[in-house]
Amino acid sequence: MTTTAAVQPTKQAPATAPMLKISGLNFYYGESHILRDVDLTVSRGQMVCLIGRNGVGKTTLLKNIIGLLSSREGVINYDGQPINAFTADRRARAGIGYVPQGREIIPRLSVKENLLIGLEALGNRAPKAKKEIPELIFELFPVLKTMLSRMGGDLSGGQQQQLSIARALMGQPQLLLLDEPTEGIQPSIILDIENAVRRIIETTGISVLLVEQHLHFVRQADYYYAMQKGGIVASGSTDQLSNDVIQEFLAV
Amino acid sequence: MLDGLINGIFNGISIGAVLLIVALGLAIVFGLMGVINLAHGELMMLGAYTTYVVQNGFKSFGDGAQDFYILAALPLSFLVAALVGLALERSVIRLLYGRPLETLLATWGVSLILQQFVRSVSWAMTFGLLVVCLLLFGGRAALSKLANLGPRQKLANFVVLVLSAGIGVTLGRSLNGNDALAKPWFSARNVDVTAPSWLQDSISVTDTLSFPAARLFIIALTIICLVGTFWFLNKSAWGLRIRAVTQNRDMSACLGIPTKRVDALTFALGSGLAGIAGCAVTLLGSVGPNLGSNYIVDAFMVVVVGGVGKLVGSIVAALIIGIVSYILGSGTLVLMLPSSEAIQPLIDTATFFATTSMAKVLVFALIIAFLQVKPAGLFPQKGRSVEV
Numbered sequence: 001m002t003t004t005a006a007v008q009p010t011k012q013a014p015a016t017a018p019m020l021k022i023s024g025l026n027f028y029y030g031e032s033h034i035l036r037d038v039d040l041t042v043s044r045g046q047m048v049c050l051i052g053r054n055g056v057g058k059t060t061l062l063k064n065i066i067g068l069l070s071s072r073e074g075v076i077n078y079d080g081q082p083i084n085a086f087t088a089d090r091r092a093r094a095g096i097g098y099v100p101q102g103r104e105i106i107p108r109l110s111v112k113e114n115l116l117i118g119l120e121a122l123g124n125r126a127p128k129a130k131k132e133i134p135e136l137i138f139e140l141f142p143v144l145k146t147m148l149s150r151m152g153g154d155l156s157g158g159q160q161q162q163l164s165i166a167r168a169l170m171g172q173p174q175l176l177l178l179d180e181p182t183e184g185i186q187p188s189i190i191l192d193i194e195n196a197v198r199r200i201i202e203t204t205g206i207s208v209l210l211v212e213q214h215l216h217f218v219r220q221a222d223y224y225y226a227m228q229k230g231g232i233v234a235s236g237s238t239d240q241l242s243n244d245v246i247q248e249f250l251a252v
Numbered sequence: 253m254l255d256g257l258i259n260g261i262f263n264g265i266s267i268g269a270v271l272l273i274v275a276l277g278l279a280i281v282f283g284l285m286g287v288i289n290l291a292h293g294e295l296m297m298l299g300a301y302t303t304y305v306v307q308n309g310f311k312s313f314g315d316g317a318q319d320f321y322i323l324a325a326l327p328l329s330f331l332v333a334a335l336v337g338l339a340l341e342r343s344v345i346r347l348l349y350g351r352p353l354e355t356l357l358a359t360w361g362v363s364l365i366l367q368q369f370v371r372s373v374s375w376a377m378t379f380g381l382l383v384v385c386l387l388l389f390g391g392r393a394a395l396s397k398l399a400n401l402g403p404r405q406k407l408a409n410f411v412v413l414v415l416s417a418g419i420g421v422t423l424g425r426s427l428n429g430n431d432a433l434a435k436p437w438f439s440a441r442n443v444d445v446t447a448p449s450w451l452q453d454s455i456s457v458t459d460t461l462s463f464p465a466a467r468l469f470i471i472a473l474t475i476i477c478l479v480g481t482f483w484f485l486n487k488s489a490w491g492l493r494i495r496a497v498t499q500n501r502d503m504s505a506c507l508g509i510p511t512k513r514v515d516a517l518t519f520a521l522g523s524g525l526a527g528i529a530g531c532a533v534t535l536l537g538s539v540g541p542n543l544g545s546n547y548i549v550d551a552f553m554v555v556v557v558g559g560v561g562k563l564v565g566s567i568v569a570a571l572i573i574g575i576v577s578y579i580l581g582s583g584t585l586v587l588m589l590p591s592s593e594a595i596q597p598l599i600d601t602a603t604f605f606a607t608t609s610m611a612k613v614l615v616f617a618l619i620i621a622f623l624q625v626k627p628a629g630l631f632p633q634k635g636r637s638v639e640v
Contacts, residue, residue, distance in 0.1 A: 066506050067505075067506075068502055068505075068506065087505065088502070088505035088506050089504075089505045089506075089507075089508050089509055089510050089511060092505070092506055092507055092508035093508045098506045098507075100503065100506070104500060104502075104503040104506075106495075106496050106499050106500050106503065106504070107499060107500075108495070108499055109492070109495060109496060109499070113492055113495075113496075116492065117492060117493075117496050117504070117507055117509070118507060120493070120507050120508040120509045121507055121508035122508070123508065167507065168507075171507065171508060
């Protein structure tokens with residue numbers, strides 16, 4: 001099956017397979033055992049939050065999902081299909097959007113070019129004609145509209161974070177991976193980012209896997225997984241997120 | 253006096269243009285991708301030999317056709333060098349990204365292989381190599397399609413390699429018995445490419461001022477290549493991908509850019525530009541297996557002085573080095589100094605360096621001194637985008 005055949009537009013009839021299903025994933029950096037038997041499921045249209053203190057393997061897990069790191073132990077099923085053997089660019093074209101920790105804006109491309117690069121994830125579905133940025137992006141992040149010709153590397157941290165999310169959205173992903181989108185961002189922009197993510201889910205119906213330390217944002221999710229020492233140690237609906245769990249797993 | 257000045261600037265620019273067209277491909281391969289490709293000069297050499305072959309082909313059509321061989325030679329040189337570069341990237345360089353020392357050694361080896369290849373290539377050798385390639389790749393493809401060998405795949409591949417190499421070498425050796433087939437195409441001696449007649453003239457502006465057409469042609473060709481490269485990198489879809497991948501490979505992959513294809517394309521583009529440079533330098537001198545090694549140092553010099561990763565830097569560096577070399581080497585400096593007793597030692601020094609080879613020594617010394625002051629070159633990369 002080619003990658004393009006596996007990809008459908010975001011609004012589709014709900015299929016039976018969950019968007020993302022990880023089972024028995026183990027990952028090693030050399031000798032050290034970073035991820036231990038991780039099982040995790042993200043259902044369609046669901047927003048799942050991954051919590052845990054620094055260094056427990058949250059970012060490593062996301063990198064395994066997008067394909068920057070890969071492990072032979074365990075299965076990562078995306079849209080009902082194992083993607084362990086896929087390279088990162090193929091996973092992106094299959095519909096996984098990635099907003100990394102540290103934002104990773106390409107510094108010497110303009111903001112507009114950074115956004116247009118996001119279209120690459122569409123693969124053959126990319127518009128052949130003049131490439132334009134959809135109005136939704138500017139509705140979500142109005143600040144970007146005024147700085148399209150600025151270099152990506154010259155933006156402030158908060159602006160880069162918004163650009164990073166917008167760039168991932170350009171590829172119309174079905175599953176969005178967000179790695180600490182509010183880390184080191186000033187409080188007013190944190191709220192903007194939270195609202196934008198909520199609107200993205202409402203308007204496009206995509207699934208989101210969020211790594212977050214910010215309690216207010218964590219509560220927006222439908223479901224949570226808590227990690228400790230590379231393994232999942234607790235999970236449940238965020239409605240029942242007790243103070244004990246918060247105390248134990250969030251660095252607040 | 254004015255004529256002399258214009259003449260000096262023209263000659264300087266024309267040396268600069270040769271430097272620049274030679275360095276342009278390297279500015280992409282080394283500057284953007286960070287690959288130290290010591291076989292870059294040999295890709296130029298292949299371009300030059302392609303020009304020679306094309307010219308011989310046009311000769312057979314008669315004198316009229318002879319004048320236009322260069323129009324066919326330019327794209328063909330690009331194509332040949334780009335294809336060899338592509339093969340080089342896929343077979344050697346791809347395995348060595350991020351390992352500059354190993355790349356340096358491996359590409360040096362490749363440059364020696366290519367030099368020897370043009371010395372000894374003959375029909376017998378070509379047939380032998382073709383048979384090896386066909387058997388090797390055909391055999392591997394057939395094996396992986398027909399039989400699922402699993403862990404024994406490696407062993408099977410090795411057996412195929414040994415068998416096809418054996419058959420190919422035997423065939424090559426037996427064909428070598430035939431004198432016609434064993435005769436080398438080019439041999440180790442230099443061959444000459446005759447410039448088209450319209451490039452052998454000079455264009456006279458005044459009685460004392462005339463520009464050789466070949467030099468003007470190289471300047472024009474350099475400008476066309478520069479504009480083309482700028483357009484491709486800054487305006488085309490693949491150019492955008494290239495710029496993204498060279499700045500942040502991992503994130504580019506996460507956005508869905510096929511990074512391996514981008515690497516191969518970038519390398520092929522740089523190699524193809526080397527081929528065009530090879531075609532251009534056939535207008536200036538004869539073509540031999542060592543042609544590449546004469547230019548490779550100059551090319552690296554231009555890229556390093558300009559600032560690695562900056563095309564604009566390469567342009568400025570090539571022009572400055574060209575003009576300085578000419579002014580020193582031609583003795584223009586001696587003429588410009590007023591003759592007086594007071595500065596006689598200075599005049600003597602200038603006279604001492606007023607030959608091409610001594611001028612080169614002085615230029616190198618100046619570059620070394622310059623790099624002490626600005627180690628990152630004329631246009632260093634600024635800010636957080638700097639990468640080692």
